Structures are given as structure tokens and as C-alpha cells.
Amino acid sequence: MNLTVAPDAHRIVIRVEEQRLDAAIATRFKDRMREIVSKCSTPVLLDLRQVQFMDSSGLGAMIAIHKAMPHGISLVLEGLQPNVERVFRLTRMDTVFTISDAPRTEREVG
Template sequence: MQLTVTDTGPTLVIAVGEARIDAAIATRFKDHLREVVVHHRKPVVMQMGAVDFMDSSGLGAMIALRKALSEDLPLTLEGLTPNVERVFRLTRMDTVFDIRPEAENEE
């Protein structure tokens, strides 16, 4: 699984390097990321620009990750490709997640 986790101090930045988040990796993806976010207990920015496809299993993994964070800790999704953004929009999960069009520069 291709994930890069960077602790910037106030925020945990997770760059997803997988092209697909589907049934084949969703459980491992969810379990690994849940451990990471619960351990760090801080706002999460997930950079999703490399993900070209997400199915309902992948969406379920993202929801589980959101639930693993306390309500006062935001989970921001950045740089969704059109296909992945469509999954969030069609399921109305775009109202649950903070979705931003592109990654912001940390410099």
C-alpha cells in the first residue's frame, strides 16, 4: 500500500499513492490509516490526487476513517480526481467530508 504520512506539527498529512481504493485493498487501507490517525490525534489532510478509482468499499473505508477521528478533528480530502469526486457527490458524502480542489502549499 502506497501511503506517505507526514506529521507537520498541527496537522497529519497523508498522501495516498494508490491508483485504486477498492475491495482489493479497502480493509488494509482502513485498518492501517485508522491506527495512524488514532495514534496521532490531530487534524488530517488526505492528498488524493493519485487515486483514479474508488468503489463502495473504498468509500466505506473513508467513512470508517472519518468515524475513527473525534468530531472536533477535521478530515480534509484534497485533490480528488473527477471520478473519485463523483463517488462522493453521488452518495452525498461531499456534505460529510471537507473536500478541497487541490493540495495547498505548505511553504
């Protein structure tokens, strides 16, 4: 499970550096994320830009992480690829999670 954690003064940015968030890694992802967010006192931005596929296990892990967030600390999802965004939309979890439409970088556009 590859995560990059980059705290700054206003938030913590966690980048998921996996192409799939599925049954094979969902439990490790959930456990590691819960460990990180349990100590957070600033908002969390979860960068899912590299995740190309998410199944129900991955979605379940995301819900567990959302529930584990400390009271008053926000979790924002950013960079959802179309297949991942579809999972959130079809399950109506897009109404539960805050999803940011981050602008594409030059590398992604070109």
C-alpha cells in the first residue's frame, strides 16, 4: 500500500499511489488511513488521481475512513478518475463525501 503523506500548515495531503483500490489492498489501505487520520487536527485532502479502479471493498474502506475522521475535521476527495467517480455516483456516496474537482496539471493536459 503506497501512500504519500504531506502535511502543511492548513491541511494534510495524502496521495494514494496505487492504480487499484480493491479487495487485495482495501484492508491495508483502511488501516493505514485510519492510523493517519486519527491524529489529524487539520483537514485531510485525499488525492486519488492515480487510482483507476475501485470496487466495493475499496468503497467500504473509504466509508470506514470517513467514519473514523475526528469530529470537526473534514475529508475531501480529489482527482477522481471517471471509473472511480462512477462508483461514488452510482452508490450515491457522492452525496456523503466532499469531492473536489481539482484542475488538471500541465502534465495531465499535455
